């Protein structure tokens with residue numbers, strides 16, 4: 001059977017320079033349940049957390065990149081890099097059309113995504129609200145939005 005190229009989709013999600021390991025544990029759990037192919041950390045590596053009660057490390061891999069350049073070099077072929085951040089130029093998630101192959105990048109709990117990183121993203125999306133959400137919660141909402149729209 002022939003599969004149309006644009007029906008072929010997958011995504012990864014991760015955090016740049018996370019501060020709290022339990023957020024990676026929570027994100028990993030959501031990523032596994034909501035259909036991510038992998039998660040990743042950039043800059044700071046991850047130590048196993050109790051927040052990943054489902055032992056998601058058995059289900060999808062976590063990749064670690066030394067820094068943003070290392071991560072950028074290893075973005076999968078033909079994938080779009082999607083920054084998730086509250087910035088004026090960002091597209092509202094409600095109107096955002098997810099690409100078939102995507103890598104979602106979240107920012108650190110304290111500083112968010114730096115301007116230099118945002119400049120390298122193909123798309124930037126933001127979630128509703130005047131204050132920032134917890135990073136793992138923000139990632140989970142983006143993943144839910146993706147599956148809700150692509151499954152239509």
Ligand SMILES: C[S@@+](CC[C@H](N)C(=O)[O-])C[C@H]1O[C@@H](n2cnc3c(N)ncnc32)[C@H](O)[C@@H]1O
Pocket residue numbers: 084085086105106107108109110111112113125126127128129131132133134135136138
């Ligand atoms: C706690 S927030 C960072 C807040 C940081 N103090 C700032 O103002 O940039 C951590 C990350 O969660 C994500 N995030 C939280 N709320 C968001 C929102 N409303 N829209 C998009 N991303 C959000 C972003 O990836 C952000 O970098």
